[in-house]
Amino acid sequence: MKRQPKKKPGEGSKSKTSSGKGIDIGTSFIGCCTRDGRHGSVRFRYERDAFFEIDHGDFTKGMLNKSNVKYIQKGEKLYIIGNEALNFANMFHRDTRRPLRTGIISPREKEALPMVELLIRSVAGKPSSQGEIAYYSIPGAPIDKSFNTVYHEKVLKGFLANLGYLPKPINEGLAVIYSELNGSGFTGMGLSFGGGMVNFCLALMSVPIISFSLTKAGDWIDEQAAEATNETATRVCSVKEAGIDLNNNYAGGIEKALSIYYDYLIEYVVENIKGELEKQERMPTFDKPIPVVLSGGSALPKGFADRFKAILKKHKLPLEIGKVQTASDMMKAVSKGAMVAALGEGAK
Amino acid sequence: MELVARLGDANTLRVSNDLMISTGYANYLCRYLRREGLLETSNGSYHLSRKGAKLIYNEEDDSRPPITRGEIKRIAQEVAQEIKGIIPKGFRTSPSHPGVEDEGIHIKSDYVDPSIFEDAGLESNVTELIKERIDIERGLDETVAQLKNIKRKEGRKK
Numbered sequence: 001m002k003r004q005p006k007k008k009p010g011e012g013s014k015s016k017t018s019s020g021k022g023i024d025i026g027t028s029f030i031g032c033c034t035r036d037g038r039h040g041s042v043r044f045r046y047e048r049d050a051f052f053e054i055d056h057g058d059f060t061k062g063m064l065n066k067s068n069v070k071y072i073q074k075g076e077k078l079y080i081i082g083n084e085a086l087n088f089a090n091m092f093h094r095d096t097r098r099p100l101r102t103g104i105i106s107p108r109e110k111e112a113l114p115m116v117e118l119l120i121r122s123v124a125g126k127p128s129s130q131g132e133i134a135y136y137s138i139p140g141a142p143i144d145k146s147f148n149t150v151y152h153e154k155v156l157k158g159f160l161a162n163l164g165y166l167p168k169p170i171n172e173g174l175a176v177i178y179s180e181l182n183g184s185g186f187t188g189m190g191l192s193f194g195g196g197m198v199n200f201c202l203a204l205m206s207v208p209i210i211s212f213s214l215t216k217a218g219d220w221i222d223e224q225a226a227e228a229t230n231e232t233a234t235r236v237c238s239v240k241e242a243g244i245d246l247n248n249n250y251a252g253g254i255e256k257a258l259s260i261y262y263d264y265l266i267e268y269v270v271e272n273i274k275g276e277l278e279k280q281e282r283m284p285t286f287d288k289p290i291p292v293v294l295s296g297g298s299a300l301p302k303g304f305a306d307r308f309k310a311i312l313k314k315h316k317l318p319l320e321i322g323k324v325q326t327a328s329d330m331m332k333a334v335s336k337g338a339m340v341a342a343l344g345e346g347a348k
Numbered sequence: 349m350e351l352v353a354r355l356g357d358a359n360t361l362r363v364s365n366d367l368m369i370s371t372g373y374a375n376y377l378c379r380y381l382r383r384e385g386l387l388e389t390s391n392g393s394y395h396l397s398r399k400g401a402k403l404i405y406n407e408e409d410d411s412r413p414p415i416t417r418g419e420i421k422r423i424a425q426e427v428a429q430e431i432k433g434i435i436p437k438g439f440r441t442s443p444s445h446p447g448v449e450d451e452g453i454h455i456k457s458d459y460v461d462p463s464i465f466e467d468a469g470l471e472s473n474v475t476e477l478i479k480e481r482i483d484i485e486r487g488l489d490e491t492v493a494q495l496k497n498i499k500r501k502e503g504r505k506k
Contacts (some may be wrong), residue, residue, distance in 0.1 A: 040488040042430040045480045065473060073471040081474055114470055142352065150422065182491040186498065206498045264368060329483070336485070344495040 028195030030231025050096040103197035104152035134165035135338035173201025175337030193298035206256040218298035225257035246303030289322030294320040295333035
């Protein structure tokens with residue numbers, strides 16, 4: 001995959017695009033993939049799903065605009081959005097606020113709904129034509145916490161319909177399979193390690209067989225490591241995203257705590273996959289070893305895939321596992337897969 | 349407590365493994381929570397006491413989304429669908445006043461609460477400054493065509 005020269009933000013958004021968009025509505029990032037004309041050129045717009053409230057002075061907005069800092073103003077309140085929210089939070093030794101929590105619209109944030117709607121509108125833009133298909137990611141049913149995702153799904157559907165799209169939900173794990181497993185005929189396991197959830201899907205020839213989500217993921221790692229090191233979760237998240245290497249034997253500090261909790265998370269995910277597979281009474285027959293794709297921002301650290309493979313080997317699954325690979329673009333896999341679904345349905 | 353709630357019951361070894369703490373510390377924690385009346389023990393395993401369950405599940409309830417609106421919407425839709433099935437098409441109520449003809453009953457079952465779209469008043473520069481990149485995805489058209497093919501075959505089978 002080659003990157004083309006970066007255009008100015010917003011530039012080219014009116015150019016001719018093929019019908020169908022894929023939107024990844026995640027706890028940490030919201031992203032949208034659109035085919036930009038022909039020959040496989042794909043436009044990816046994304047933003048961090050976090051905000052930080054600051055005092056609203058007369059000159060504040062002007063300063064933020066000059067510094068290209070994204071903000072949202074609601075009445076007398078001013079919210080910094082995106083990566084800069086993390087910087088501000090770190091400066092004040094506080095945590096950012098998040099419109100989504102454990103994969104769904106946060107019940108604790110009053111501001112969540114308008115904030116999520118604005119972010120979706122900003123990444124997805126208007127439909128190229130009324131009723132353009134937009135597949136949006138939704139988590140699988142959580143198996144380790146008791147809540148359902150119906151409210152979340154319907155609210156997002158309402159937002160997109162209001163923008164003029166024909167919204168259709170797609171399971172996050174299945175989207176990863178659509179994005180990465182065309183080589184195996186869309187058969188295999190897709191895993192998305194996000195901020196609020198880990199999503200799993202096993203599909204046979206593009207048909208989902210098992211899918212579920214777990215509510216321990218990147219944010220959980222940050223919170224646990226923060227507690228262990230007496231830091232804020234936002235600070236831990238910044239250290240994590242600056243790049244940690246899970247192959248390193250860290251002596252201590254935030255990196256060590258992160259490494260420990262990464263191990264725990266992977267064990268937890270593999271144990272649950274094994275448990276769910278063993279529960280299945282009528283499992284289809286797979287004629288080849290099943291490929292596994294890892295994706296998502298929480299699977300970005302160097303050495304993650306190796307640890308996953310080692311732990312997977314330790315817990316013998318009831319299915320023969322083939323190649324374990326990482327997505328070609330960890331952050332984009334879900335929205336790209338959703339776009340493939342939309343394009344597959346759009347042009348007849 | 350969350351771990352014990354999730355597992356149903358757990359011995360100190362399991363608690364120490366899952367929380368990645370020493371068995372001595374796990375033992376101390378469990379005993380402390382038992383002294384506080386939050387856990388109970390039987391056959392060497394700990395489980396939530398009534399007080400503990402109340403604490404955990406009340407907290408769970410608070411952390412649920414303020415879904416009264418969503419739940420009401422869902423229930424309203426379900427009820428509307430159900431009533432729709434019961435009331436025959438063209439059903440009319442008897443006139444409430446002699447000489448005044450009542451209108452037939454129309455049941456709307458696709459209710460969307462307009463108040464969820466509240467962002468009209470938000471001012472922002474996010475759209476202009478949003479991160480964007482353009483990548484070349486080789487094989488995208490083939491991937492889409494392959495998915496279409498599989499779906500078409502599936503459709504035929506059905």
